[in-house]
Amino acid sequence: MALNENEKINEIDVNELDCRDTLTFWEKFGNIFRSKSIWMLHYCTGCGAMELPPTMTSRFDMERIGMAPMATPRQADVLLITGYLSVKTLRRIIYTYEQMQNPKYVVGFGSCTLNGGVYYDSYAVISRLDYYIPVDLYIAGCMPRPEAVMSGFKKLMDMIKKGEALGWKRYQKYYDWYKKNQIRALGEVYVKDEFHE
Amino acid sequence: MSTFFKATLLVLLAFFWQLTLAGIQRKVTARIHRRVGSPWYQNFIDLFKTWSKSSISHGFIYDFGVLMALGGTIATLIFVPAGHIVVFDKLDNFFVIVYLLAVGSLGMAMSAVGSGNPWASIGVMRALTQMLAYEIPYIMTVFGIIYANKTASIHAIAQAQQTMGILGWNMFRMPLGVIVGFISLMGMLGKKPYDAPIAPAEIASGPLVEYGGKHLGMLMLQHEFATFVEVGLFVNLFLGGGTLIAFLIKYFIVYILATMIASVVARFKIDQLVVFYYKVPLALALIQTAIVIFTGLGVSIWL
Numbered sequence: 001m002a003l004n005e006n007e008k009i010n011e012i013d014v015n016e017l018d019c020r021d022t023l024t025f026w027e028k029f030g031n032i033f034r035s036k037s038i039w040m041l042h043y044c045t046g047c048g049a050m051e052l053p054p055t056m057t058s059r060f061d062m063e064r065i066g067m068a069p070m071a072t073p074r075q076a077d078v079l080l081i082t083g084y085l086s087v088k089t090l091r092r093i094i095y096t097y098e099q100m101q102n103p104k105y106v107v108g109f110g111s112c113t114l115n116g117g118v119y120y121d122s123y124a125v126i127s128r129l130d131y132y133i134p135v136d137l138y139i140a141g142c143m144p145r146p147e148a149v150m151s152g153f154k155k156l157m158d159m160i161k162k163g164e165a166l167g168w169k170r171y172q173k174y175y176d177w178y179k180k181n182q183i184r185a186l187g188e189v190y191v192k193d194e195f196h197e
Numbered sequence: 198m199s200t201f202f203k204a205t206l207l208v209l210l211a212f213f214w215q216l217t218l219a220g221i222q223r224k225v226t227a228r229i230h231r232r233v234g235s236p237w238y239q240n241f242i243d244l245f246k247t248w249s250k251s252s253i254s255h256g257f258i259y260d261f262g263v264l265m266a267l268g269g270t271i272a273t274l275i276f277v278p279a280g281h282i283v284v285f286d287k288l289d290n291f292f293v294i295v296y297l298l299a300v301g302s303l304g305m306a307m308s309a310v311g312s313g314n315p316w317a318s319i320g321v322m323r324a325l326t327q328m329l330a331y332e333i334p335y336i337m338t339v340f341g342i343i344y345a346n347k348t349a350s351i352h353a354i355a356q357a358q359q360t361m362g363i364l365g366w367n368m369f370r371m372p373l374g375v376i377v378g379f380i381s382l383m384g385m386l387g388k389k390p391y392d393a394p395i396a397p398a399e400i401a402s403g404p405l406v407e408y409g410g411k412h413l414g415m416l417m418l419q420h421e422f423a424t425f426v427e428v429g430l431f432v433n434l435f436l437g438g439g440t441l442i443a444f445l446i447k448y449f450i451v452y453i454l455a456t457m458i459a460s461v462v463a464r465f466k467i468d469q470l471v472v473f474y475y476k477v478p479l480a481l482a483l484i485q486t487a488i489v490i491f492t493g494l495g496v497s498i499w500l
Contacts, residue, residue: 033242036239064227071401071402
C-alpha cells in the first residue's frame, strides 16, 4: 500500500547527507569514460516513454552523445523512471535497480516522480521516488519534450564527470533507510513469486 | 622472440583497427538512418567504461568461460596472416583456425549457460544452430579452394592468388563461391539478417543477458577479435590478401559492405535462417565445388 502523508517516514533526509569523499585518480579517470558512454535501460514506466523514441531516432539522435539503449539491466548504466510509478511496478523497479552494475544512475521524468503529480493522493501510485531508490537527476515537465530529455542527459553527463552523481553510493551507505521505506510501501515478501506476491 | 613480437603486433593491430572500424561502422549505420551517429572512437570509450564498472559472478564456470572465450579467440587470431605479418609460417592452416575459433564460441556458450538465465540458454541454442547453418556452405566452398590450390595454408592460398593480378583472386575465379562466402561471413559476424542469437527485442541480448561490467567488456573484445579473424579469413581466401596496407583496405571494404547491407534489412527467425542457408548458399556451394572438381574452370577460367 502506498505511503500517505500521516505516516512519518522521513526522520532523516538522506539527500541532505554527503556521500562525497576524495576520488582516487582511477575513479576520476573512470568517470571520464563513464560520462561519455551511457547505456540506458530499455524499460519505461509511464507516459514519458512516448518521449524516448523521438529522442533515440533521427531527429534528436541520442547516439551522438554516446547513449545507447540496452535490453538487460546487467549492461545498463542509467535507469529512467519515465512518469508515474505504481506500487506494483515499484517492486520491479527495485529488482531491476539492484541488478544493475555498480556505477549506476537514476533519472526521474516529470512531476510524478517528484511529488506524485496528478496521482499525488492515489492509493496505487507512489508519490516520491527518492524514498525508495536514489535519484540523481529530475527532468522537469509533464512530459518533458525531447529537447529537455537531451538537455537532462547532458546535465547527467556533466554530473558524472565531476563525480556528483553519487546515488549508487548513497544507496549502499543508507541501505537500511531505503529498505525500510520499500518494505513500508510494499509489505514484506518472503517468497519471491511473480504471481502470488 | 620474433614470433612473440609478431604475435603481439598482430593482436595490437587487430585491437586498434577493428575497434576503430566498429566505431566507423556505427557512424555509417547512423548516416544510412539519417542520423549523426556516435564519434569514431565511441567503441574504445564503451570498452574502457565497461572495464571500469563492477561485475558479479555466477560461479566458476561463468568466470572461466569468459576467459576461455577471450583467450581462445586471441589464440585463433595469431594464426591469421595479415598481409606480411605471418606469425606461424606454414602452420596457418585453415582447419587449425576453424577448430580454434570454436573454442571461443564454446567458451562463451559454456559461460552463458553457467549463468542460469533462460534467455541465455535460448540465445546459445540459437547461436550454435546458426553456426551449424553457415559452416556447411562455407566449408564446402573452402574445400573447393583447397582442392584447387592443393594446400590448406591460408598464407599459401593468399600468395597463389597474387600471381595474375586482380583477375587471379578467388573472387573472380569462383564467383559463386564468393557469394556463399560473403553470406556465411554475415552469419559469422552476426550482422542484421542473421542476428537471431542476440535479438535484444526478443530474448534480451541472448547469451549476453547476464553479463555486465568487466565480463561484458571482455566479451565485447572477444567479439571484435573474432570479427578480425572472420573478415581476415575472408580477405585472405577470396580477395588475395596482399601487403598489409592492401589487406587493411580490403578488410575495410568487406566490413563496411556487410554493415551497409545489415543496416537496411530485418531479422530472420532462426528456423528461416537454417532453411535459407541449407537452400541457397549450400546449393551454390555445391555447384561451385562441382565446377572446380569436374571441369577445373574455377582454377583456370581466366587463363
